[in-house]
Amino acid sequence: MALLEVDGITKHFRGVTAVDNLSLRVHRGEMVSLIGPNGAGKSTSFNCLSGLTQPDAGRVAFDGNDLLAMPPHQRALAGLGRTFQTVQLFGDLTVWENLTVAAQSRGAVGMVGHMFGMGQLETRRFRERARVIAQFVGIDDVLERPAKALPLRQQRLTELARALCLEPQLLLLDEPASGMDHAETDEFARLLMRIRKCFRLSMLYVEHDMRLVMAVSDYIYVLDFGRLIAEGKPEEVRNNPAVIAAYLGETHSAVAVG
């Protein structure tokens, strides 16, 4: 059974069908990308998964549970983390506070308890996790700065780190590398691989940068006008000269580069 099973998700907006009968699978430990032109319905699909929008039809099973029946914050607690296309940090809080807010959402002590100074032990545990993640992602030198004062790249890293603090099983990443140049994208790709290995996560992400997609994905889904038009593994394209020849003509066959 896959970690995430999406079946037949459909969403209409004012007469436009933003997502049309989308089905996909993310298995444990897999990195799956969702590509397609602008307006293809990728962000809307994410919103259906994370709970910001309710789909008009379809089922979603996450770790065996019915995801659509859970309220949005519950999905986060169930292990579904996400980042946003336009970075949504808690602007007035410092980077550190952004991380700890996520880490301690699993806390047991309530508001009144905090007013009486309880919950010190679990707070310490959450802080540990936040610190480790901050070092891993590489933002431990800006922990004290208010989140809105950071440059875009570090804001994206902070948002990623914040999602990690939630102890997720699956990360939904919405164009996490947009605005980065080539060097930064390469570094980001390496970071994603490291995250997958160390945190044993699965990822579903939307991306435009083809180099990143081909480098990192285990499986690719292609969306256009809300519909799935193609899916497959990167190798099927990379190692298949026949495919390339078919697309571009057979004058000389392509040679795979290592």
Added chain:
Amino acid sequence: MRLPWADRLLHHATPVPGAPLLEVEGLTVRYGEIAAVRDLSFSIGEGEVLALLGPNGAGKSSTLRALSGLLKPAAGTIRFRGQPIDHMPAESIARLGLTHVPEGRGIFPDLTVRENLRMPTRGLKGEAYEAALDRVHGYFPRLAERASQLAGTLSGGEQQQLAIGRALMVKPELLLLDEMSLGLAPTIVEQLFQILARIHEDGVAVLLVEQYVGPALAIADNAIVMEKGQVRVSGPAAELARDVTVVQASYLGAAGAGAERLELVGSAFRESLGVELSPDQIRRLQELAARRGLSAEEIGQEAIERMLAMAAGGLRSGEIPPLVSASERSGGEI
């Protein structure tokens, strides 16, 4: 605080004879600490079409917004017919004959088409108004058909027509068009460019910001390629069109202009897919890109999409899968 009588003085100030229509010197636009546009200089003559090209974030829209007065420049001067306009409010600049069709079209969704068209005319009545309306309907007959429809319910292409038509209601001398093709199918874009050519023939100067390089260069007299707020390349459009890889180099961010023309597209493909193409295949890819007006990245993405479909479908060589792509899907009229 602006004083209305001072404004009127400025409006009626005599334009400097012999001055170019638009002259920009050392324009710098900042958002907070980030400089979106850095020390940009160019000029536009009467009836000239200038294409402003470049990837996302290059500063093209910010330039237009500074020209039309929506943004105040941090430095530099902007002169319209010799008159400095860099600190005039946007509404005064619009009345001078410099109209801006912004990104996202800027139509009023809850007003009808007719009401939208009325807006720039500022109470013009009677014959003059009817004449202006007829002229705009001449370019865009669809708008006449849809006069009482709410602008928000029009299709994307129709909204773009409305936005441009609205700008033309007051016979501008310089038209700023920001990403007219955004979100529209290529066939619709083609039709818009044809109409734009007619507008150009009628004597309107145009500053055209575009991501689609091909059609923009075809219609322009001159072109500027921007990257990260500065000019990378500029010159007559015909020259740039011949050397399209130089343009695409800026999209890829490759340093230096020494990249060979064929090599560039091939390297994009290689980086995306990890395959080495033959020169013929590269040329074919390049033709596809130019014909469709796509950047190297976009053609790479499309290639992956198609080839995934082919691989999954197990098609034999020579067959292109019947993928319904964006352009064909919405085909037909605007």
Added chain:
Amino acid sequence: MSLIGPALVDGVILASLYGLLATGVVIIYNTSGVINFAQGALAIFAVFILKTLTDHNVTFGIAALVAILAGGLIGVAIDRLTLAPVRNQTPLNKSIITIGWLITLQYAAVLLFNAGVSTNISRICDRCGEQVFAVGGLGVNMQDIVTVLTSVLIGGGLILFFRRTFTGVAMRAASQNVDATKLMGVSVNRVSAIAWFLGGVLATIGGILITPRLGALDSGTLTIYLIQSLAAALLGGLRSLPRTAIGAVILGMSQELIAIIPGLRGLPGLKFSVAFVVIVVALFINPDLAKTTAQTVTEKVVEPFRARWWTYTRWSVLGLLGLFFLLVGIGSGGAGGWFGDVNRFYWAQVFGDGCVFLSLVVLTGFVGQVSLCQFTFAGFGAFFTAIFTARWGLPFFFAVPLAALCTAPIGMIIGIPALRVRGLQLAVVTLAFTLVGDQLFFAQSFPLSGGPAGQTVNASAGPIDLTDPTAHSLFWTLLVGFVVVSVGVLALQRSPSGRAFFAVRDSENAATAVGISLTRMKLAAFSLAAGIAGLGGGMFALTLPSVSSPDFSPALSITFLALIILAGIRSVYGALVAAIFYIWGPVVIKAILGHFGLDPAQAFNWQQLLSGILLIQTVILNPSGIVGSLEELPLIGTVVVKRLRHHGPAPAPGTGVA
């Protein structure tokens, strides 16, 4: 059956009046993106101009024209002077400027025209009081017919204006896309000024027509009508004039019809409470109401400036304060002097009100939920305390916390609409709730208060007698209470729950994405804030022999929000400063007035006027609410002194991690 007729007729008349005021609000909101909270105060000011003129034997017609023109010009002045400089600020911030104008205009009217005293205003014309016809016992006179006709004509005229004239279309355009409007060559400043002129004119006409109905001109009553019209505007979705008309009709009708339902007839205050219920019901039936054309994203209340040097000196200031309060507390007997009994009593009141300000810091500062009804919660706390001490004989240290606990669930009632609306609209909903509290509960004899005479408070029950005229025990008790609550709020601020609150304030979407339940947080915040406000109200009650409805009028809740914004809405110390300003301001001003030979009885009014002006200035001078190290001190900073930089907890780096 015979009751329905008059109710319907009355409903129509009310609907016309609400419609007039509401239309002005909607026009202003749609064109300039601001809710004009000062609509009623503007009406009052202009009507008083009318009255002054008629008192000087100017014919009514001319006086009315002058007043209407004046109303329009005041509107334009508000827009040009105080809103034009801040066009880029959020709608919420700009609307807070209009709250400043509400206070300023209201108290300027009091000071200039003696408007505080209920004044009788002569009828519009001598024959207007004549009954034209009667419907089932309700006499309809010329006055009422003029009212309804005027509203309908104006309404029709405005609809034509917005559809047919160029200016009208331009104003509609400006509400949809400001940048595009500028690009069309239309001056946004001009369009906005026209909208405000119309709004001011409509407010004045509404005021002129309402006043004879009220019989006497009282700024408090007009506030009620303002709140009702805001509710009507909200019901219409703040969008178009026809919808606003429908909203006004719904509100006017339900208000009258509810009062004739058998069984509910005995509750006279129910009429005005209906607004709140109708809005909440409407919001849940039609969630689209919460969306408006003038888009508002996450809006937080403006942060006033911060003075960096305070971060370093705050401990010394705290120490000095502590020393000062110690001296006050153990001060010698005798009424006068710095450490005398009278001053000690004032300080005790400061601590009581300080808790109410703290509730605003938590609710609006921490969680970002705008609440214009905190003092109403204080009222609940005060009345509960009064009942518990006087009727049940509980000592205060049981009664007050118990009162707070009883008030907290009431807070949850407001929390529910807060799940659907935010920002400006939430502010209007909370304002509507003040009427519920005031009219339904406080002003009536049952169940809470003792009716107009108020409910007595027995602060001497139990082992400690707080009614001691030297105020020693009162001072220490309330000081301890305030300190305890402050420490709790500070603890909250530094705790994970506090951070969760800030998260909700900063980005609701992101908060959801990290597992924070918005529902739980908002309801908890409202309950907590209501509880704290109730505690403050109870403490305040202990300083008085009795509490009655005027002590907790809706206007006071507005004042409290204004003052805490001035003082620093996110800081606990700001609550103390606001309370000091509120209690001690009139005392200081009284002394100043006496010194200059002016009437010291007007001290409170001067203080309010001052706070209104200060609020306007503060919002304008503060550049778009950026927290951080703003080092500039606006001119007024020398007047309202203490600020503290909001500082989150410093993580202890390097505690044992490799």
